[in-house]
Amino acid sequence: MTFSDGAFWVFAATAVLPAAGILLSRSIVRMAFLLLVSLAGFAGLYLQLGAGFLGFTQVLVYIGGILILFLFGLMLTARFDVHVRRRVGAGVIVPGVIAGLSLLGVLVFLALESPWSTEAGAAAAAAGAGDTFQIGLKVLGPYVLPFEAVTVLLLVAMVGATYIGRAQMPGTPAEGERKE
Amino acid sequence: MSTGFLPLLLQAAPAAASAGQVGLTHYLVVSAIVFGLGLLVVITRRNAIALLMGLELLLNSVGLNFVAFAKFATRDAVDGQVITIFLIVIAAAEASLALAITLNIFNNLNTVEVDEARSLKG
Numbered sequence: 001m002t003f004s005d006g007a008f009w010v011f012a013a014t015a016v017l018p019a020a021g022i023l024l025s026r027s028i029v030r031m032a033f034l035l036l037v038s039l040a041g042f043a044g045l046y047l048q049l050g051a052g053f054l055g056f057t058q059v060l061v062y063i064g065g066i067l068i069l070f071l072f073g074l075m076l077t078a079r080f081d082v083h084v085r086r087r088v089g090a091g092v093i094v095p096g097v098i099a100g101l102s103l104l105g106v107l108v109f110l111a112l113e114s115p116w117s118t119e120a121g122a123a124a125a126a127a128g129a130g131d132t133f134q135i136g137l138k139v140l141g142p143y144v145l146p147f148e149a150v151t152v153l154l155l156v157a158m159v160g161a162t163y164i165g166r167a168q169m170p171g172t173p174a175e176g177e178r179k180e
Numbered sequence: 181m182s183t184g185f186l187p188l189l190l191q192a193a194p195a196a197a198s199a200g201q202v203g204l205t206h207y208l209v210v211s212a213i214v215f216g217l218g219l220l221v222v223i224t225r226r227n228a229i230a231l232l233m234g235l236e237l238l239l240n241s242v243g244l245n246f247v248a249f250a251k252f253a254t255r256d257a258v259d260g261q262v263i264t265i266f267l268i269v270i271a272a273a274e275a276s277l278a279l280a281i282t283l284n285i286f287n288n289l290n291t292v293e294v295d296e297a298r299s300l301k302g
């Protein structure tokens with residue numbers, strides 16, 4: 001086993017085991033921190049795949065941004081009881097778990113049994129590809145339209161989130177009642 | 181110290197590691213397992229924030245699939261990475277909006293359980 005293969009197994013365990021923990025954990029704060037570990041595992045897998053820029057973007061945006069957002073959401077909403085208070089009934093759990101597990105089985109089966117062609121990838125790896133410079137060329141070249149669309153989307157999301165989540169003082173009337 | 185730690189981790193890696201060269205299939209299996217777990221989180225939780233965490237797991241596993249396929253099965257490995265970058269951006273937008281909505285639901289209904297938020301008029 002080479003060093004790179006061993007690193008893959010470490011990162012894969014780091015990504016998968018906390019995901020199982022998220023499913024089983026009862027404390028939502030613990031779920032958030034397990035999500036941190038799992039996202040870090042994914043960042044490691046990206047690095048392992050030779051996607052350095054993506055790996056660090058994952059750390060910056062997901063762990064540094066989205067997860068902090070989750071923690072803020074937790075702190076602002078779970079002040080009475082941080083535990084998940086009520087679980088859904090067996091009428092949802094049983095079919096849900098059956099559906100989820102069968103989807104998992106089908107996906108794993110497909111991944112293992114399909115004859116994926118990897119010749120093109122081997123050729124590209126021999127040529128040496130996939131660094132930040134080329135990502136920049138792609139984003140401002142063939143992908144410039146989606147890039148611009150995503151920037152507008154981010155602006156819209158930022159304005160929308162600020163408007164929806166703005167502070168509403170306990171005494172002030174709600175939006176509809178203010179006009180009367 | 182740093183020279184001894186990583187080899188130790190490698191020794192501790194599961195025995196299945198000797199099964200052979202890590203390839204596309206390994207990444208696909210990791211991604212499939214995380215996708216299944218994320219879906220189960222979305223199904224079994226009713227707390228809106230827990231639900232969003234499951235959603236992030238789903239998005240991450242899809243992103244890993246894009247990068248793995250791009251590296252192993254296409255001529256140009258950068259395309260998949262660019263798509264995954266877009267995916268991360270959209271996930272960030274989605275998370276911020278969804279958390280803002282969750283906060284609003286909490287302010288109005290005093291709960292973050294998605295089953296409780298049934299009325300449209302706050």
